[in-house]
Amino acid sequence: MSTPTPTRVDTSGALAALVGGRLAGCAEVRITGVASLAEAEPHHVSFLGNPLYRSRVVSSAAGTVIVPEDFAEPPPAGRAWIVCADPSAAFMQAVALFAPPPVSFEPGVHRTAVVHETAVVPATAHVGAGTVLEAGVVLGRRTIVGAGGYVGQETRIGDDCLIYPNVTVRERCLLGNRVIIHSGTVIGSDGFGYIPGKDGHTKIPQVGTVQIDDDVEIGAQVAIDRARFGRTWIRRGAKIDNLVQIAHNVIIGEHCFVIAQAGISGSTRIGNGAILAGQAGVAGHIEVGDGAVVMAQAGVTKNVAPGAHVFGSPATDPKIHARNQFALKNVAKLQAALRQLQLEVAALRHQIENP
Numbered sequence: 001m002s003t004p005t006p007t008r009v010d011t012s013g014a015l016a017a018l019v020g021g022r023l024a025g026c027a028e029v030r031i032t033g034v035a036s037l038a039e040a041e042p043h044h045v046s047f048l049g050n051p052l053y054r055s056r057v058v059s060s061a062a063g064t065v066i067v068p069e070d071f072a073e074p075p076p077a078g079r080a081w082i083v084c085a086d087p088s089a090a091f092m093q094a095v096a097l098f099a100p101p102p103v104s105f106e107p108g109v110h111r112t113a114v115v116h117e118t119a120v121v122p123a124t125a126h127v128g129a130g131t132v133l134e135a136g137v138v139l140g141r142r143t144i145v146g147a148g149g150y151v152g153q154e155t156r157i158g159d160d161c162l163i164y165p166n167v168t169v170r171e172r173c174l175l176g177n178r179v180i181i182h183s184g185t186v187i188g189s190d191g192f193g194y195i196p197g198k199d200g201h202t203k204i205p206q207v208g209t210v211q212i213d214d215d216v217e218i219g220a221q222v223a224i225d226r227a228r229f230g231r232t233w234i235r236r237g238a239k240i241d242n243l244v245q246i247a248h249n250v251i252i253g254e255h256c257f258v259i260a261q262a263g264i265s266g267s268t269r270i271g272n273g274a275i276l277a278g279q280a281g282v283a284g285h286i287e288v289g290d291g292a293v294v295m296a297q298a299g300v301t302k303n304v305a306p307g308a309h310v311f312g313s314p315a316t317d318p319k320i321h322a323r324n325q326f327a328l329k330n331v332a333k334l335q336a337a338l339r340q341l342q343l344e345v346a347a348l349r350h351q352i353e354n355p
Contacts, residue, residue: 009097012064012080015045018097019090021066021082025075029063033098034091037062045082047091066090105144128165140177152188158214170226176214182242184221187212191225191232191248191266204228206248213237219244219260228266235272253290271306281313 009015013027035044037053040062047066048057057065058073064080066087075081084090105126109115113127119137121127128147133139137151140159145151149163152171157163161179169175170188181187193204208227212234218224219242226232227249234240237255245263252258253272262276265284270276274288277296288294289306299313311318 012045012082015064015094015097016080016082019066019082019084019093021084021090023080024083025080026078027080029078029080031064031094031098034095035062037065045091045094047087047094049088049091066094105146107142110147134171146183155188173210173212173226175212176216176236178215179212180217182218182220182222185218185223187218187224188226189223191228193228193248193266208232208248210234213254216240222246225250225266241278247284259296 009018010031011027012029012031013023015031016023030043031045032043035041035046037046037056037060040046040060042061042063044062045064045066046060046062048054048068048071054071057067057071058076064082066082066084068087069083069085071081071083082090107124107126109121109127110129110131112129113131115121115127115133116135116137118135119133121133121139122141124142125139126144127133128145128149130147131145131149133151134153136154138156139145140157140161142159143157143161145163146165146167148166150168151157152169154171155169155173157169157175158177158179160177161175163169163181164183166183167181168186173188188210190206193206194201195204206226206228208229208231210224210226210232213236215237216234218240221242222240222244224232224234224246225248230249232246232249233251235252235254238252238258240258241260243261244258246252247264247266249267250264251269253270253274255273256270257275259276259278261279262281264270264282267285268282269287271288271290271292273291275293276282277294279297280294280300282288282294282300286300286303288300288304289308291307292304293309294300294304294315295309295311295318297313298311298315300310300315304310304315309318310316
């Protein structure tokens with residue numbers, strides 16, 4: 001039985017058929033790549049994923065645009081819309097078609113790597129130039145540790161992990177399968193623990209570890225501290241953006257998003273599916289419930305209920321925060337009105353006392 005020839009996707013009509021969308025306009029618009037609405041050229045496909053950019057669709061130079069079902073304006077002559085229920089998902093399919101092939105790493109240990117004789121490195125793993133694997137390290141099958149990496153004593157890394165160049169994973173950490181860690185990140189640095197004293201600060205030993213479960217992705221320049229005792233735990237499927245600080249004994253729940261420059265203090269628990277937006281700060285020893293959303297630049301100082309949305313510093317319900325901000329903007333007017341009332345009351349009192 002012969003293998004069917006794959007459909008060539010280089011026109012708007014072929015792409016519409018691939019993503020299961022309805023074509024509006026020309027079916028023969030040539031497609032050679034993908035681009036944003038602002039940067040697209042006539043041979044690009046783009047998409048409308050955010051309603052804020054609806055006005056840019058027609059003015060864009062993109063020959064083909066993937067749009068939502070409620071986008072009613074017809075395409076100009078010679079252009080095409082692909083109407084889909086989920087333009088973002090359809091655009092992902094287009095990106096996969098035109099993206100360059102992923103970078104590959106040949107199995108083996110580079111001649112400049114330093115691998116302790118007790119380290120376990122499968123034949124299918126890749127260890128890059130200048131990388132150090134200390135005593136007792138165990139790498140999983142097909143795992144990649146990029147150039148300049150460091151893996152400390154007795155750390156275990158699962159199968160199919162991608163550790164980009166210049167990542168440090170210190171001693172006794174445990175990484176699951178399919179973990180991705182981007183460059184510059186440090187896993188297992190000491191937690192920030194000291195006993196203050198009049199003659200200086202005494203360091204508290206940080207003897208715990210870091211556990212990272214399956215399918216976690218960690219961005220660049222992230223610091224995840226080891227536990228004082230026990231573990232700092234990043235649970236399955238969590239996604240952590242660049243420049244995030246996670247302190248000792250923190251637990252990040254399954255499938256959380258922790259977004260750039262967020263900071264989480266020690267012994268805090270973040271529930272499953274919660275979102276910490278950019279520059280959010282969470283104080284120590286509190287809980288953020290399942291599905292909660294801590295909005296950008298919020299400062300969380302007390303527990304957040306499951307499913308709640310909080311904003312501001314100290315973090316509170318967005319409606320309450322908006323009301324408080326509105327009141328602050330009117331303080332000067334209220335002060336002026338109060339001063340005027342005080343003057344009028346003083347004048348009336350003078351009249352009463354001196355008829």
